Amino acid sequence: MAVILNANSLSYSYQPNQPVLCNVSLSVDTNTIMYLLGHNGCGKTTLLEVLSGLRAPQQGDVWLNGSSVYKLPSHRRAQRIGLVPQMHTPIFAYTVRDVVLMGRTPYLRLFGTPGREDHEIVDEAIEAVGLISQRSRSYTELSGGEQRLTLIARGLAQQTDVLLLDEPTAHLDPRNQRLVLEKVAQLAEQKVAFVISSHNPNSALLYAHQIAVMKAGQIVARGTPADVLTEETLSMSYDMPVEVIYNQEQVARAVMPRRIDTSNGGGLLSLP
Amino acid sequence: MRLIRAFNRRVKLYTRCSAQQRQTWLYRLVLLLPIPLAIYALGVGRYPISVEDVVRALYDYVFSRHDPNFQPDVVYNLITRIRLPRIVAAMLIGSSLAVTGAAFQGIFRNPLVDSNILGVTSGAGFGAALLLLLNANMLYVQISAFIFGLLAVMIAYFVSRLYYSAPLLVLTLVGILVGSFFSSLTSMLKYLADPLDTLPAITYWLMGGLNDVTSRDIPALLVVTSAGLVFMWGVRWRLNVLSLGDSEASALGLNPTRLKLLVIIFSTMMTALAVSVGGVIGWVGLVIPHAARTLIGPDHQRLIPASIALGAVFLLSIDTLSRTLWANEVPLGVFTGIVGVPLLLLILRVNKTGWR
Numbered sequence: 001m002a003v004i005l006n007a008n009s010l011s012y013s014y015q016p017n018q019p020v021l022c023n024v025s026l027s028v029d030t031n032t033i034m035y036l037l038g039h040n041g042c043g044k045t046t047l048l049e050v051l052s053g054l055r056a057p058q059q060g061d062v063w064l065n066g067s068s069v070y071k072l073p074s075h076r077r078a079q080r081i082g083l084v085p086q087m088h089t090p091i092f093a094y095t096v097r098d099v100v101l102m103g104r105t106p107y108l109r110l111f112g113t114p115g116r117e118d119h120e121i122v123d124e125a126i127e128a129v130g131l132i133s134q135r136s137r138s139y140t141e142l143s144g145g146e147q148r149l150t151l152i153a154r155g156l157a158q159q160t161d162v163l164l165l166d167e168p169t170a171h172l173d174p175r176n177q178r179l180v181l182e183k184v185a186q187l188a189e190q191k192v193a194f195v196i197s198s199h200n201p202n203s204a205l206l207y208a209h210q211i212a213v214m215k216a217g218q219i220v221a222r223g224t225p226a227d228v229l230t231e232e233t234l235s236m237s238y239d240m241p242v243e244v245i246y247n248q249e250q251v252a253r254a255v256m257p258r259r260i261d262t263s264n265g266g267g268l269l270s271l272p
Numbered sequence: 273m274r275l276i277r278a279f280n281r282r283v284k285l286y287t288r289c290s291a292q293q294r295q296t297w298l299y300r301l302v303l304l305l306p307i308p309l310a311i312y313a314l315g316v317g318r319y320p321i322s323v324e325d326v327v328r329a330l331y332d333y334v335f336s337r338h339d340p341n342f343q344p345d346v347v348y349n350l351i352t353r354i355r356l357p358r359i360v361a362a363m364l365i366g367s368s369l370a371v372t373g374a375a376f377q378g379i380f381r382n383p384l385v386d387s388n389i390l391g392v393t394s395g396a397g398f399g400a401a402l403l404l405l406l407n408a409n410m411l412y413v414q415i416s417a418f419i420f421g422l423l424a425v426m427i428a429y430f431v432s433r434l435y436y437s438a439p440l441l442v443l444t445l446v447g448i449l450v451g452s453f454f455s456s457l458t459s460m461l462k463y464l465a466d467p468l469d470t471l472p473a474i475t476y477w478l479m480g481g482l483n484d485v486t487s488r489d490i491p492a493l494l495v496v497t498s499a500g501l502v503f504m505w506g507v508r509w510r511l512n513v514l515s516l517g518d519s520e521a522s523a524l525g526l527n528p529t530r531l532k533l534l535v536i537i538f539s540t541m542m543t544a545l546a547v548s549v550g551g552v553i554g555w556v557g558l559v560i561p562h563a564a565r566t567l568i569g570p571d572h573q574r575l576i577p578a579s580i581a582l583g584a585v586f587l588l589s590i591d592t593l594s595r596t597l598w599a600n601e602v603p604l605g606v607f608t609g610i611v612g613v614p615l616l617l618l619i620l621r622v623n624k625t626g627w628r
Binding site: 049052054074075076082083085089090091092093094095098102105111136158 | 517
């Protein structure tokens, strides 16, 4: 598989001497889903913003198909890499179609407005996420899952090679989580590479091709789910005891936190 | 009670047909509205003139082929020299205030702001009051109002640049501060003014009005306002994207800081000029974008042209009412408030969409 996105020893800090990212390197292949796992504040969102070219790192570079993300003009950059934010709080009640149409912005001139071709691409993107019947509804009336799918459709309308999703399943119930991630898995088979930040190792178990585990601004483990989702790595990364449950074929099926038994001097509660 | 129930029934009927169809028809209607209204307004006044005469005079004026044998000079001059400048000014100022309000609500992501938020009106008011106090010529009063309007926004902008975090929030805050500073200075000038001579002049000027508008005011107003309207119309799509917030706009390939600065520069020029010609006219920038959003939806591709048209219609209607209702004119700035507030309440009653 061809490498599409390559990040070399990225370092980033908001304030001097307080690095948020420290020497982070990773590469993403075409048609894959890469998961970023890690505790709150470990730098996942910052890493996505740096990868997308929104923030230039103090050190290191991000290569997208052979060209540096930071040297591209902003509209060219947005034609090749898209960032789908965690939460979108619209101030005006745009329709689903309006929101997705905004994904066409990088292809428009300064005084331009979307034309017929843009509308066709947008309809395809809305169809791809299965929201075609909702396209005239106001974004604010949608369910949480449909809102995320709308934003993913906007990313698709951007027609990029890579889409970065910042916690696409946060605040969603299991059914909506599955709805969003199944769509992402289907889309990854077609053309787009996804980088997804998440707090849910179980969905990484189900959907990731590659996983990078972060801790305090560094990548502490990287590889396939089988390599990375181990009790040792996860316990170290989250700073707490984690249990991985395997099936009879020794394939990991679930990741569970373990409770501390207070009655037993702080030992671990054993699972039934 | 029965009236309210009948009104509610109308609202229900109106909301039942397909939202998109309704918005498209309303949009076309809104864009067409200014022209017949302007022709009507040219005809009404203390000396009523028929529509036919108005059209003939306009035609002759445009092709400069006035012939006193076909139309008396009095009628022609009344239309083209007295009423036309005032009506053109009312429409341009209304459009300016409304479209800059719509643009500011978009870029500040706040439906409660208009282009006065950065202090341009208070600055212009001070500039005008200062020269009125000195009994200066009206032309200098206008120039001073324009310059102080720009100055107020420049102060707000450069002071806010001293802070790096949350630039938009700081800019709004500093804008409000600069605005109240200039309002206080204006109050100071009023306190110092001669209560029999300059104080009434300042007070009336601040209430706004178009009774002093002559054809001399039109060229500058026409050039600056047209440039501003063309710019706003041009960036109508980008205003949609800017209203998502900075980080999303840059993820979609825009440079939000530069684009917002351009919007602020154009809006400030337009507002400062509008205030220097018409005095302080409130409410248009706040109410008209809301009305437009209620009628045709939040998409700036339609909202910007609709605000331009509705702003012109609103201010022209108010100005026509203020010069025809009573023998003495009601100051425009007062009348827009008296009509604007009930209108906003009505909009809030009908409108349940458009913003969050």
